Amino acid sequence: MTLTHKLLLASFAGGFSLAAVAAPVTKQQVVEHYADIAHAVYADSLSTAKALDAQIEQFLKAPSAQGLEAVKQAWIAARVPYQQSEVFRFGNAIVDEWEGQLNAWPLDEGLIDYVADDYQYELGNEGAAANIVANRTLTIGASSLDVSTLTPELIAELNEVGGSEANVASGYHAVEFLLWGQDLNGTKPGAGQRAYTDYVVGDGCTNGNCERRGQYLKAATELLVKDLAWMENQWAGNVDGNYRQELLQAPSDTGLQKMLFGMGSLSLGELAGERMKVALEANSTEDEHDCFSDNTHNAHYYDEQGIYNVYTGLYKRTDGTLLSGPSIADLVAQNDEQAAKTIQAQFDETRNQVYQLVVSAEQDNQHFDQLIAADNAPGNKLVNDTIAALVAQTGAIEQAAAIVGITNLSPDTADHEF
Template identity: 25%
Template sequence: MASTNPECRPIPVEGGGEGGEEGGGSLGLGSTRPAVVLAPEQQFQDRQILVDFADQVVIPAYEQLAADTQALSQAIQAFVKDPNPRTLEAARQAWSVARITWEESEAFAFGPAASLGLDANLDEWPLNEVEVLEVLESGDPLAPGMVADLESGQKGFHAVAFLLFGVNNDKSLEDFTERDREYLAAVSSVLADTAEKLLKGWTEGVEGLPPFREEWVRAGEGSNSYLTLQAAAEEIAQGILGMLDELGNVKIGEAFARQNPFLLESRFAHHSLPEFQANVRSVQYAYLGGFRGRQGRGLSQFVRGIEPVLDDQIQLQFQEVAAALQGIPAPMEKSLCDANARSSITAAMEQIQRAFDGFSQGVVPLLQQ
């Protein structure tokens, strides 16, 4: 690792990549579990799990995201109208709140989030700040309509963070130009509109498409996307695996392997570690069947009905990942390159690996019968 970047200095990245959908795929499977063959009556056929996943997990998360991004936009408008330390801090706090809500939804970024490109428009990373600077320096009018038409790397959470916090969480009130504030006002409004569109994609339908909730809950009974109940259940499971893979292999793994803080997702705000912790909660919500205290039927109930010990193991492994992340000194943008923090980062990656292995070997095979 040290030979890759011996000074552990931030190295700018070129281009962007939509975060939340692409994992590196290098998390191994370790030892295998004995195959479990289910009787027909044991195979996944619990439609209520799918209904509750929509109504108790996805839709509440997106309702909260829409509310939080609207509050962020309003806080930024207040700062733009009256730039002072109080309004700046309020805008930054509102960004943090909305950001955590989004990260708590990343284990289920399928459906409209993927098919309509809304995930990318909200969260493309790593952000190439050169592209944002091009907008600032262009002289083009920065109305919301114009910003909505920009490339995904020039809008969304990370563009807002770059403008609000600076390159290294060190932007002072005096550093804000009129152009910065104009861009912030427009891009935060577009962010809120995108979150609202994501919610409506599930509940009302957008762009001539029916509500995705209808497609989801009709799995195996007329759904064009999910021909069987098992296919929808596997979608939940693959979202969980994808989140664990991306967290361990990409969000933490690539930055740690290359010793480059610029590869941390929320480096501008020094906010990456809280987001990693939110990603684990996202996995737990998806598995247990409830967002932030809500409780429906989840995959956990299905697994427990077949192998109670396996369900206990999966829940414990998720908890151990959360605990391991708590052991990393904050902010990770600084601890990433601290030799004293190396063991805690490695321990967290190992726990993520165990959770990935346990879920892929234990739960997924039960859904594929």
């Protein structure tokens, strides 16, 4: 168990305390605190992305095995707050429209850099083997593109080049691929094994184009920082005309609906469906979320933690401080104390179930890509049990919504049946 996991579990041990509610809270206060949590989460995402960028800059000056490992750990640390931000995506269009440039997946990594000869890519994707790192001009379909100078702006423009959503040039997963390389282990143990010498300029360079590969890595990380700074600004309390002001000026029920819809849609269609059910039913490591690094257990856990944060009004910041305030849990308890206890118990049960994916990876050395293997019956059961817990949690979210006066929530199923 990592220190971060220990801190989170300690902070939230026993779940949300209904007795802690000293005075009635209003719907408007709950929405305001939701905006406070969003700002804190994006501020932490920005600060950890800046730390990653600094670590990359240091590594590229003098590449080493130890330096590459330090960068990988900085990437993993940066994922902790960002995954907790995804709960804001589905209820807020401004986040959903922006999110693809930072977290799109799965991706055809041959667009970016060298891949194995038996590389599996999306059928019909003309950019699947473009290899931006190795080429200064790309020809994709009828288009010829100048990619001689790798800048954050160019990388952003190359997303979905040729019309394919699999052509992901930027974001956390592009950086992840550049750090780990392909995971060629299938459903067997092991993550990507990119050598630090892929970044050594000169005679020690492996796989060619080492200087240019470093330029791509640095530009992609700079774009990540720039994008996160923009979103952090949208939730800041001292900026005129930003999204926070728009949200807080709307009726409080509109804000509550966004909160609950975001929680339910992440729980059901996205996390249970797109990120677990799809991969399990196809036994497909290509559909694993953090597939190059085998960090998927953490990605799923912190997605669930983000849902939990919004319901309870609690957020454990990266500096160790605990942000707390008026919550949906408070509103539910004010209306129906017994139902509040039942709903809270379901949230606790689901969070604990998702955490079993972390236990499997960190204690039993069975990562998500191993759990979904066709011949791993116990692993399949663990993932199926987690999907079931997320479905049950979505039911609890709908119950909470009804209690606070938000009817017909209809969380997004992403066209999955549960």
